[in-house]
Amino acid sequence: MTKTNPVIIVIEDDPAIRRFLRTGLSTQGFTVFEADTGKQGIIETGVRKPDLVILDLGLPDIDGVEVIKSIREWSAIPILILSARSSEQHKIDALDAGADDYLTKPFGFGELLARIRVALRHANRSLDFMQSEVFITANLTVDLQNRRVSIDDQDIHLTPIQYRLLAILVKNAGKVLTHQQILKEVWGPSYQENAHYLRIYMSQLRQKLEVDPTQPKFLLTESGVGYRLKV
Amino acid sequence: MTKTNPVIIVIEDDPAIRRFLRTGLSTQGFTVFEADTGKQGIIETGVRKPDLVILDLGLPDIDGVEVIKSIREWSAIPILILSARSSEQHKIDALDAGADDYLTKPFGFGELLARIRVALRHANRSLDFMQSEVFITANLTVDLQNRRVSIDDQDIHLTPIQYRLLAILVKNAGKVLTHQQILKEVWGPSYQENAHYLRIYMSQLRQKLEVDPTQPKFLLTESGVGYRLKV
């Protein structure tokens, strides 16, 4: 799992400011792409799918508000406005068109970074809900984020212990887990003696999840050792 | 009409500015509550559960950044900073502590409103990206933007707590929310013990929204864990 840098697109016609932003943001660990016109910026945004757009409102070709609207037609990417115009109506128009923040030139680079962090924070929060890594084998689906288990797209209700047991198996899918490990994780450290509870609940899980509980397809027994979830 | 106004808490020690904000925001359709100290503001926020907090950093009792952190310990409510201090470091500190925007006095009221709209937009977008801001299942419709709940196109009146409870479920539709999470979001951080309040209000919600409250179709119980709104 490699952590990739956040991607930022700078849409700005002034080469000096562009350069200032590029070098500054790069050293802060962002990957920066640039565009010097509104049209170009819209295209770049569509192609690169950045994490954030920094947009100068004073572009030569299109009005900045149109750029905002155009991006908002298909995306909720945070848009941060840079502008020399400090008139209130400009700010209101841009923000209502879908911009997330508005900075008036001249601005401090530290403040810009802080506001970028705010914007990325927002974006990540909404992303949290979407990206749910789901475990799938054959007809079984386990969604640990949403605490949801389904078989053939049909929701299966599990009791807390049954779920915890399945969850630890999913988290270690493919690996053999010893009775000890499972008991400690699911029931707590003081239950390590009662190994038969584990069999009871494993049986219940199989009844609910396996097509033929007597011939388990994924909830496998490793005799004398423990259990394993087949991938 | 079920529609209730968005609630804003103004934490500000200067009575003149407080009055200015109260009258201005009220005429714009917001319900405004006030606090003149940081401590009071934190308490009010916990009790009222507003949609947005407007916070003056120059409070007499506690440092504004501490107020931000205190609220952020339990809630993601948008916080908009008003401040006479225009120093960059102040802005960075506040934004990194968890504030969502920073306005320097003197500010235009129109810009304040626009930035409030941005903040509310963010809050409402937590799950549904740009698609319908309206949640629909079977005969139930929940419009978070307009705070409107209807069943078979018939408006249903919900009390504030009932609505917040439903709203948090809708925002996390499909996901299991623990009692703790719900209590924290709906009643505030100090109510995490009183899990039975949750049951009472869930019961009320079911009475109002489910066809057969004894056989819930979307307001599902996850015994021992929490509740979930079925998608």
Next chain:
DNA sequence: CGGTAGTGTATTAAATCTGTTATCTTTATG
């Protein structure tokens, strides 16, 4: 062949968790 260790399944009582009603208190509002 019998015994043993490891395993799977059914049953049930106890413990825990949940739903609902009723009542009292607080709050908003004219």
Next chain:
DNA sequence: CATAAAGATAACAGATTTAATACACTACCG
């Protein structure tokens, strides 16, 4: 300050989950 709406609290009935017990089955080995 009276009234209505909403919220807090207490009490109890009902449902679910868990723990505990019992018993059947298999494979392996002497």
